[in-house]
Amino acid sequence: xxxxxxxxxxxxxxxxxxxxxxxxxxxxxxxxxxxxxxxxxxxxxxxxxxxxxxxxxxxxxxxxxxxxxxxxxxxxxxxxxxxxxxxxxxxxxxxxxxxxxxxxxxxxxxxxxxxxxxxxx
Numbered sequence: 001x002x003x004x005x006x007x008x009x010x011x012x013x014x015x016x017x018x019x020x021x022x023x024x025x026x027x028x029x030x031x032x033x034x035x036x037x038x039x040x041x042x043x044x045x046x047x048x049x050x051x052x053x054x055x056x057x058x059x060x061x062x063x064x065x066x067x068x069x070x071x072x073x074x075x076x077x078x079x080x081x082x083x084x085x086x087x088x089x090x091x092x093x094x095x096x097x098x099x100x101x102x103x104x105x106x107x108x109x110x111x112x113x114x115x116x117x118x119x120x121x
Contacts, residue, residue, distance in 0.1 A: 003100050004109065007117040009064070010057035010092040011045055011078065018053040022078040022093055028053060030074035030097065032065050041065045045076050045095075057092065064097065066112050071099040 014022050022028070028045040036042035043056040043064050056064050056076075068074060080094045101109050106120070 001100055001102060002106060003098065003121045004113075005119045005121075006097040006113065007094075007119070008079075009060055009076070009095050009097045009116075011054040011076065011095050012057050012092050014054040014093060015091055017055075018051075022053060022095075024078050024080070026078060028076040028078075028095075030056070030064065030068070030076055032068050043068070054093070060116075063112050063116070067099065067101075067109060070105045070109060071101050074099045 011022060014020065022045070026047070028047060031044050031046055033042040033044055034040050039058055039061070041058070041061045043061045044052050045054045045056070047053050055061070064074075074097060076095045076097050078093050078095045110120075
């Protein structure tokens with residue numbers, strides 16, 4: 001079993017769901033929402049109190065969903081202050097996403113992570 005950390009994943013929508021910046025280094029659970037009417041690849045960030053706080057960017061969520069099929073527990077820790085990602089996606093906050101993966105799934109996980117900055121320990 002290996003631990004994987006993906007750096008610089010963008011959380012969006014926190015100004016709507018959380019009413020501001022996510023606390024830096026706080027821990028959020030990632031939850032895939034396949035029945036989301038806007039995006040079947042939606043991945044929400046939930047606080048430790050079970051409150052929806054944000055979503056993973058639409059550009060990155062399909063890869064995160066693929067990875068979630070290979071691991072059960074995903075955590076997200078905000079790293080930076082808010083900044084503008086794009087006009088259509090609004091403000092964003094960079095986060096690190098961590099999860100554990102079985103050794104036999106490692107090559108497939110690496111192929112999904114192409115284009116991401118990550119570390120395997």
